[in-house]
Amino acid sequence: MRHEKRGNLKMATPHNAANMGDIAETVLLPGDPLRAKVIAETYLEDITQFNSVRNMFGYTGTYKGKKVSVMGTGMGCASIGIYSHELIHFYGVKNLIRVGSCGSIAKDIKLGEIIMAQGACTDSNYAHQYQLPGTMCAIADYELLKTAQETAAEFGYPYRVGNILSSDIFYTETPEWQQWAKMGVLSIEMESFALYCNVARAGVKALGIFTVSDSIVNGEELDAEARQNGFTNMMQVALETAVRI
Numbered sequence: 001m002r003h004e005k006r007g008n009l010k011m012a013t014p015h016n017a018a019n020m021g022d023i024a025e026t027v028l029l030p031g032d033p034l035r036a037k038v039i040a041e042t043y044l045e046d047i048t049q050f051n052s053v054r055n056m057f058g059y060t061g062t063y064k065g066k067k068v069s070v071m072g073t074g075m076g077c078a079s080i081g082i083y084s085h086e087l088i089h090f091y092g093v094k095n096l097i098r099v100g101s102c103g104s105i106a107k108d109i110k111l112g113e114i115i116m117a118q119g120a121c122t123d124s125n126y127a128h129q130y131q132l133p134g135t136m137c138a139i140a141d142y143e144l145l146k147t148a149q150e151t152a153a154e155f156g157y158p159y160r161v162g163n164i165l166s167s168d169i170f171y172t173e174t175p176e177w178q179q180w181a182k183m184g185v186l187s188i189e190m191e192s193f194a195l196y197c198n199v200a201r202a203g204v205k206a207l208g209i210f211t212v213s214d215s216i217v218n219g220e221e222l223d224a225e226a227r228q229n230g231f232t233n234m235m236q237v238a239l240e241t242a243v244r245i
């Protein structure tokens with residue numbers, strides 16, 4: 001663990017080779033660094049790559065004329081905790097939009113639907129560092145959420161807004177998800193709680209948007225083509241949100 005003060009003017013961090021100014025104020029954050037590459041190459045113009053440390057690829061380009069970056073975060077609260085902290089505190093990033101996959105735990109959610117995480121529950125102890133005298137309620141930025149919701153509605157894409165679970169556990173022998181489902185939680189992913197905590201502590205903005213890639217309720221999974229289309233809808237919503245805010 002380390003305190004964040006940086007003792008010199010060299011802008012690269014242990015995990016990010018970018019210099020100040022290389023990264024846009026708005027960054028899209030998929031867990032998978034190769035998805036960051038695909039997003040940059042598919043949707044952005046005039047791209048430059050600012051990071052390949054640990055193969056955690058990061059790119060900056062433009063979308064509809066606005067400077068936007070995209071960078072992988074890795075999996076789990078610990079990993080996104082590091083990358084988002086550096087983006088916020090060392091590179092001045094103000095809007096962090098996670099674009100991920102998730103598993104639904106609500107019976108009526110269909111594969112390929114978009115879920116926007118109004119709140120993120122967790123089984124992680126990430127918030128322990130803040131020494132809070134209670135339980136952190138980790139929430140999305142309202143303006144980002146409102147803009148994304150309006151965009152999805154305008155485009156006619158199926159979407160849901162609600163609570164999700166950011167879990168430290170991908171493989172489990174016990175069906176804890178059923179307890180979360182009883183609390184109205186829509187789906188499970190692994191990073192948004194830490195992201196929402198980091199932005200709350202820093203006074204900047206975040207939103208998690210997800211494509212439902214599989215159902216934990218009935219074991220269904222998107223096939224490759226449907227997965228691609230679903231991710232396309234999510235990316236259009238995220239990029240349009242980046243332009244409109």
Ligand SMILES: O=P(O)(O)O[C@H]1O[C@H](CO)[C@@H](O)[C@H]1O
Pocket residue numbers: 030031032074075076099100101102170188189190191
């Ligand atoms: O598709 P990404 O963004 O990686 O998100 C989900 O997929 C990974 C697990 O397969 C976890 O990172 C989870 O949050």
Ligand SMILES: O=c1cc[nH]c(=O)[nH]1
Pocket residue numbers: 101102103104170188189190213214216
């Ligand atoms: O974290 C995740 C992501 C997709 N599907 C899951 O079941 N969990």
